[in-house]
Amino acid sequence: MARRICALLILLLISLPGSLIADGHPIRFGVTPVFLDDQLAFLAVWKAYLGKRLGRDVVFVQRGNYREITDLLRSGKLDLAWVCGYPLVQNREHMKLLAVPRFNGKPLYRSYLIVPGDDVGTRSILDLQRKVFAYSDPDSNSGYLYPQFALLQLEQDPGSFFARTFFTWGHRKVIEAVASGLAQGGAVDGYVWETLNLSHPELTGRTRVVERSPEFGFPPLVARPSLPQADFLALQEVLLTMGQDVEGAALLRRLNLDGFEAGNAHLFDGIARMARTVGGGSNAAALP
Amino acid sequence: MLQRFRDLSFRYKVPLRACALVVITACLVTVSMISKEYDELRSDLLSNSASLGRVLSLNLVAPLLHDDAWRAFEIISTPLSGEGDNPLLTAEVILVLDPQRRVYVSTQPTHFQMLSDPARVSPEFRIVKDWLAANTQVQPTQLEPPESDRIFVITPISADGVDLGTLVMQYSKSVFLPRFYSIAQRAALITLLVVAVLIPVSWWWGRRMAEPLVRLADGMAKVGPRIPEDREIALYESKDEIGRVGVAFRRMLGELREKENLEREVVVSDRLAALGRLAAGIAHEINNPLGGMLNAISTYKRHGNDDNDAFTTKTLSLLERGLLQIKNTVGALLVEAQVKSHPLSPQDIDDIQTLVLADAHRKQADLTFANDLRGVLPLPSTLVRQILMNLTLNAVQAVHPQGHVYVRAYIHGGSLSLLVKNNGTTIPAEVMPHLFEPFAHQSESGHGLGLWVTYQIVQQLKGEISVQSAPGETRFTVELPLPQDEG
CATH class of the missing domain: 3.30.565.10 (Histidine kinase-like ATPase, C-terminal domain)
Incomplete structure (x- = not known):
């Protein structure tokens, strides 16, 4: 399949000199609810923008969790995907770093530990022992890996520390679960919390950030390794220069991002270290 | 009080009774309307909540199988998130209990916390739990703990006969009240309108009914030592019972008057007859000596002494004139029917x-x-x-x-x-x-x-x-x- 597409692409590149990317199957862009869930209107605009810049159709593929997106990418059914640093370090051979978003000037973000707004006593994750805790996704760094790692650092067993844990399969829903009181604590992507704090302060206002983690590499955009180099470069070019035109800048504002940069694999070394400490990778999702 | 009502004139009693009838009827209609509405409200709630329970429990199977608490929470939160829906049919709280009857998720997570015992939060759940322990139900069931203002609709969540948990929807009976009040208010308003229209009508009608009776009574009250004239008594002319009584009353009055006249005439004629007998008796008694006296004077005048002096003659004349006058008077009193005449x-x-x-x-x-x-x-x-x-x-x-x-x-x-x-x-x-x-x-x-x-x-x-x-x-x-x- 991939070879046929490559052959077709080469053929098209020969037949249509001057075109950046040969016309062919649409670019398939995987996004996860960890990040961009229920922003259909935004995706439609972004899709149109990318399509215009690339000269090709772009199709956004949404799935319920990271795992499915990772699997689709590994099996070549997606050309690129916006994933988390955790899946990247676990699947280095199946993912090729395409671009890293820049947030507050840096390609970095943090994991936030949040509690309901009316909980004024909690000072650290240790205060949440025997409580109900919400994770976002077992393949999320900020929403799962980091809190697990933090508990291990504090010599606690992440599997029995909480009375009960559950996954919401989305950072926003972690915030909602904590805000509603369903969970007495939750781990959430700091970028998502800050972005929602701008657009939905009434939601984040019902939560309180207790702890902020050290900085990690921002969830990157990755491509399948088999993606033709021309396509890869074309996509990278479009992403890296998004801030240079009005439409792209507006989209970045809506994403609350400064832009994209090529980034480098070492950005995610911290995540890789934590993954080794926690062990077992994504397969060890702490299902109670 | 009762006695006073009993003594009241029909002029007021009949209209009052008619009005009381109107009010009682209106009240009964209103009460039956309200109770019917209340029953409908209740059965509405039950059928709606039962079908909601079925839908929710079906949707909860997968999240419970996968232990996806967040999904379960989203599912049970959906029915409560709709704003502007009929608030009547909105549960106060929806809970999913796990097979151990602990809270799996609830729509009031801070109140009914995950893994907590619901009976500790709300004692009424003790009854729900007891009921669950005693019953293996299949269909949504409604449970109404005694002395509670809540209704619980309990729906099992099971797959392939395996108990995954229980869906409990808690409704407050107080949600009936606003609707109930509005119905009652409307019914009361209609009742008032009906009463406002019917009261004057029935009052007027009642008075109309009572009027002939009142007039008859007034007319009868006038009968005393004196028999009133026909024109003094105003009666309704009709062929109904009161009209007939009126006719009979008039006839009775006429007869009374006739009797009175007759009695008066009898008295008069009796008196006159007695007088007549007295006068005739006296006249006879007087007539005989009178005739003798007059004869004597006449005889004396004819055969008496010729040398009657003037004085004697004058005296006798005087006597004769006086006696004649008496005779005239007595003769006038004595009516002689036996006089011969043609x-x-x-x-x-x-x-x-x-x-x-x-x-x-x-x-x-x-x-x-x-x-x-x-x-x-x-x-x-x-x-x-x-x-x-x-x-x-x-x-x-x-x-x-x-x-x-x-x-x-x-x-x-x-x-x-x-x-x-x-x-x-x-x-x-x-x-x-x-x-x-x-x-x-x-x-x-x-x-x-x-x-x-x-x-x-x-x-x-x-x-x-x-x-x-x-x-x-x-x-x-x-x-x-x-x-x-x-x-």
Whole structure:
């Protein structure tokens, strides 16, 4: 399949000199609810923008969790995907770093530990022992890996520390679960919390950030390794220069991002270290 | 109070009863409307919550199988998130209990925390848990703990017969209240409108019903020592029961009046008869010595001493004149029916006119005579003439100058009728009962025996005499039955 597409692409590149990317199957862009869930209107605009810049159709593929997106990418059914640093370090051979978003000037973000707004006593994750805790996704760094790692650092067993844990399969829903009181604590992507704090302060206002983690590499955009180099470069070019035109800048504002940069694999070394400490990778999702 | 109502006039009692009936009917209708509405409300809630429970429990199977608490939370939160929905059908709280009957998720997570025992939060869940322990249900069931204002709808969540948990929806009965109040308010308003329309109508109608009865009662109340005249009593004319009572009442009054008149007449005639007997007795007793005395004087005058001195002659004359006057008076009192006289002829009546004419001229009265008799009647002419003479002279005396006197004699129903009327002075009511008594109303022109004599003659002739006197007309009527031919 991939070879046929490559052959077709080469053929098209020969037949249509001057075109950046040969016309062919649409670019398939995987996004996860960890990040961009229920922003259909935004995706439609972004899709149109990318399509215009690339000269090709772009199709956004949404799935319920990271795992499915990772699997689709590994099996070549997606050309690129916006994933988390955790899946990247676990699947280095199946993912090729395409671009890293820049947030507050840096390609970095943090994991936030949040509690309901009316909980004024909690000072650290240790205060949440025997409580109900919400994770976002077992393949999320900020929403799962980091809190697990933090508990291990504090010599606690992440599997029995909480009375009960559950996954919401989305950072926003972690915030909602904590805000509603369903969970007495939750781990959430700091970028998502800050972005929602701008657009939905009434939601984040019902939560309180207790702890902020050290900085990690921002969830990157990755491509399948088999993606033709021309396509890869074309996509990278479009992403890296998004801030240079009005439409792209507006989209970045809506994403609350400064832009994209090529980034480098070492950005995610911290995540890789934590993954080794926690062990077992994504397969060890702490299902109670 | 009850007694006071009992004593109340029908004028108020009937309308009050009609109004009470209206109010009671309206209230009953309202209450039945409200209770029906309440039942419908309740069954609405139950059927809605049961179907909601079925849908939710079906959707909860996968999240429970996968232990996806967040998804379960999202599912049970959906029915409560709709704003502007019928608040009646919105549960207060929805819980999913795990097979150990702990809270799996709830829509009030801070209240019913995950893994907590719901009975600790709300004691009513003790009953729910007990019920769950005792029953293995399949269908949504409604549970109403006693002395609780809550209703629980319990739906099992199971797959392949394996118990995954239980869905509990808690409804407050207080959600009925606003709806219930609005229904009650509307019903009360309609009732008030109906009552406002019907009360005046039934009041008016009730009064109308009571009115004939009230009038009848008023009319009856007037009957006392005096019998009221017909025109004094206003009764409803109708053929219904009250109308019939009214007719009977009038008839009774008429009979009472007649009886009263009759009694009065009997009293009068009894008295006159007694007087007549007394007068006749006295007259007889006087007449005999009187005749003797007059004879003696006459004999003395004829055969007495020729040398009667002037003094004796004068004295005897004086005695004779006095005795004659007594004789006249007694003779007038003593009505002699056995006087021989010829039968009555029309000429006798005409004679009366001739005889009275002089008096009439003197009085400048207008005398009209209508003599309808056409033949000889078997009645004593002397007596009839005396009756007519007396009545006509009385009439002439009663009229003012230029007054009218009308006299008529005619045959009517086997009787001779004599009618004498004038437009002179009215006879006062207090005089009427004693009109025919002797010396009852003496005047300068007569000794007051005229009517007495007339009455006695009429009595002896088995006739009747009556008098009506109203302003402008006084009339005397005499009815004398004609004796039947014997043989």
